[in-house]
Amino acid sequence: MTLSVSILVFGLVWSTSVAGFHESTTKRDGETTVFGDCSIPKFSDRLPFYTLAEPVAFPTDILRDFLTSTYTSNDCNETHQHGSSFFYDGDRLAALYDNSTGQTSLWPRLESLNPVENISIPFDHFSEYLNDSRIFPPDDTRITAAAGSTLFGSKNSSGSISPPQAYLANLAINRTFNVRDREYAICGPGTKGFFGYGSDGNILSLTHRWQPAKQSEATLESISSDQVTKNILDQLSASNISHATVNSVDFCFYDSGEKYIQPVYRFQVTGKGPHGAAPFPFVGYISAVSKPLEPLPSLTPSGAPSTTLEPDVSGTSVPLQTPSTPASNFTHVPSLRRRHQQSTTVGVYPISNSGSISTLCDADVEVFLQGLNDGKFTIAQNYWGEDFEYESEKNDFVNSVDLVYQCGHGNIHQFYADLDESPVTMADIGSGGGYGPGAGGPLSYWLIKACDVIPTITQYTDKFGASAAHEAWDVWWDVFDGIHVIAGFSTEAWTNDGIEGPLAQAIELNAGVVMSWLNTVMASSLYQSLAPYPDPNWGTQKYGRPAAIFPCGHGDDTVLMRDNLGKPDCLTMFWY
Structure with missing residues (x-):
């Protein structure tokens, strides 16, 4: 019909x-x-389009008010450079206005958030921001406020598991245009509006990127x-x-x-x-038109080959050739002088032998590396993924650097490094001694872009009952031997989702790694716009749900914090 x-x-x-x-x-x-x-x-017939004005800078006075809700007035040092504004809590980046994109980000102190069973969003109170023309200038689009994702957390102290509680509840801004009572969604990275409310009713986190739009007469x-x-x-x-x-x-x-x-x-x-x-x-x-106005994201990134990528299989990994700069909607802000002088070594490992996924993962990790343009980051390894990098020769590869970013296929507590080989399981990593300074290498931060690798407590308990909560934790105890943070996804994720640039920027400027991961992924325009899907493991789920696990008390650690934490007796998990 x-x-x-x-x-x-x-x-x-x-x-x-x-x-x-x-x-x-x-x-x-x-x-x-x-x-x-x-x-x-x-x-x-023909279709309309919009022209964009200059990005809107989020009002500094309101941003400062938000900062005082989670930081004391004397804690944050405000710095300006080339039109961008940086707010530091000691050495940790608390908030940023990026003049090159117009995006404003605010990261709260994770360890200072007060958990409750449920956080109610005060929509009536938010109307003062929704109607503030400095934040959302009147234009030819329509905006509405709706409940967004909630940040949950739980702790496991020597087997004693706390029930999941809410730490932040996000209010999301939906932007559409209306034509004769029919709404059409706006997609893409240029529109972001997320306001995170704490249990005290104050706004503690923020992602805002906005340009007024005017419908063209053409x-x-x-x-x-x-x-x-x-x-x-x-x-x-x-x-x-x-x-x-x-x-x-x-x-x-x-x-x-x-x-x-x-x-x-x-x-x-x-x-x-x-x-x-x-x-x-x-x-x-x-x-949707015969002559597009600007390039669109492609499943074959610019400069990346469209053929199947084959790694060396001789027992040693081969460095990737650096491709041409892939298309990205992220423009890096000028870097501040680093407050510390130690270099951070980085390793990236896109999946091998996975056809187009290898191509797209290669492009994603390159964007991540380009975001770490500060001279205090050393790109030590850029290898196609293989199992031995994570297992038999881990201390020459994954466990030999401070920060790892990998991309590929995943499943519950496992991932593929090379699709021609068996999956690497967290259980095998744990039985092999785990990662971190206690396991013979410096790895402190491990970011895993793969589906389902960090399932949450609620996924287990919703499907199997309260007695299954421990299964979300059991495999991780032996993996941690000095690591500060492991972050990934609890549901299906996508390549080419636009998270790498903003994530690398936040890490480079010394924001907390956990909140950098959680809020960057949560605010991805791709994941926000997709309908839930039928997950074969957990039932109906939302795409791109980020999760992170770390030793208790280290939720605000930045990439410069790399002391040996040893084997933990308490772990914390956060997830959206």
Whole structure:
């Protein structure tokens, strides 16, 4: 069945319809792409677009008020450089206004947050901010406030597990445009609005990025539904994604954070894993018009090869060739002089032998490395992933650097370094002596971009009951031998999600690693805009839920804190 509706826009007839695809298949170069039982919105005539004004700087007086809610007035030192503003709590970055993007971020002291069973968001009180034209200037878009993600935490002290409690409740700003009572979502990295409320009713965390948008008097020629299908297939083919299933195609307006908000189709795809591995998801974009105004994120990043990547398998890892700078919506702010002189060594390990996932992970880790442009970071290792890097030769690889960032496939308490090999399990790492200074190497911070590696207590208890809570903890005790933080995901995650640039910036400027990870991932425009999915392990879940685990009392540690913590008798887990 085809649904049609005509909408009047500034005297132009904007006709929309929905083209249904019911388990149809398309052959391309010997491979098959399946369009699942989904619909592709199509538009006749022409489409509107928006022009973006300069970024809005979050009001400094209000930011200072937020800071005093979690830091005393004498704690924060305010510094300005090249139009950007930095607020330091001693050596730890507490807040940042990035003049190059217009984004403002505030990270609270995690260890000072007061947990409660539930945090109620005072929507009536928030209206003073929602109606403040300095924060949200009037324009041609519509904004609404809604309940967002809640930050939960729990502690395990020698087997005594505290019930999960709420530490922050985020209020999220949804931005749309309205045409004759029909709402269209704005997607992309250029719009962010998250206000984290503590148990005391005060705003303790913030992510704000905003540019006023004005609808252009001009319009753009839309493409046909056949062209939509062709463009999706072309991108999948160029990305080496084989046997793909297109699960959904929706229409939104992409905010690049640069000059325009333009109409796009966003598609969710499940690709067949190479060598019989489990399927993996992708999100891609194609322009809804014949001549796009700005480049869109691609499943084949600029400068990255579209063929399967093969690592050396001779028993020694081979450094990656540095590709051309991948397209990124992140622009780095000028770096402050570091307050300490010790160098931080970094290792990155994208998965090998995983076709397009290897390509995209390579691009993601390169963006992370580019974000660490301070001279006090040494890129010590940039290797394709292999099992021995984490197991038999760990002290020559993963456990030989201070900070690790890896990207690839994952599952509950395990991940793939090389898809041609068996998964690396946390149990095996623990039985091999774990990581950290106590295990013979300096590793202090381990960031894992892979699905499901850190399942939470609530996932276990919701499915198996309260008695299963310990299963979220058991495997981690032997992994920690001096490590300060291990961070990852509790649900399915995506490559090309835009987290690497802001995350690296926060870590480089010495924000707490845990809150840098949790809030950067939580604020990703990709994860915020996707509908929940049926997880085979846990039932209905939200994509991209970040989690972190660390020895009790070390939730605010920065990358410069690398003392040997030894084996813990108390662990803390936080998750959104």
